[in-house]
Amino acid sequence: MKDPDYLIKVEKAIKEKYGDEAIQNPKANWDDEKEKDYLEQIKKSYKVRKEKEKIEVDGILMPKKLFIKDSDRTCPVCNTYSFSMKDDLYMTKFKCCFRCYIQHVEGREEKWQKSQKN
Numbered sequence: 001m002k003d004p005d006y007l008i009k010v011e012k013a014i015k016e017k018y019g020d021e022a023i024q025n026p027k028a029n030w031d032d033e034k035e036k037d038y039l040e041q042i043k044k045s046y047k048v049r050k051e052k053e054k055i056e057v058d059g060i061l062m063p064k065k066l067f068i069k070d071s072d073r074t075c076p077v078c079n080t081y082s083f084s085m086k087d088d089l090y091m092t093k094f095k096c097c098f099r100c101y102i103q104h105v106e107g108r109e110e111k112w113q114k115s116q117k118n
């Protein structure tokens with residue numbers, strides 16, 4: 001089990017649904033119906049975990065869905081391919097990487113954004 005909190009989460013979900021009894025002695029008081037529910041519960045938490053998958057960038061965990069497409073990673077100004085989160089930010093905002101931002105955009109953000117639209 002990779003996530004040490006995983007079992008705790010499942011246990012908590014079961015506890016909320018069936019009360020303490022189910023946790024203390026799962027088998028004794030369980031019928032097939034409850035066991036099916038239990039498995040559903042596990043499947044659901046696994047799915048949620050998948051959806052919340054994260055990528056580590058510069059030591060920071062970021063949700064996968066926040067990431068821009070691979071094709072958008074090349075700066076159109078200097079043609080540098082970047083993996084940096086910092087560049088992502090400037091790429092989204094100014095359509096260029098951080099270095100180009102410093103060189104061409106800083107101090108004249110408004111003009112830059114206007115020229116980008118033309």
Ligand SMILES: [Zn+2]
Nearest residue numbers: 075078097100
């Ligand atoms: Zn650039």
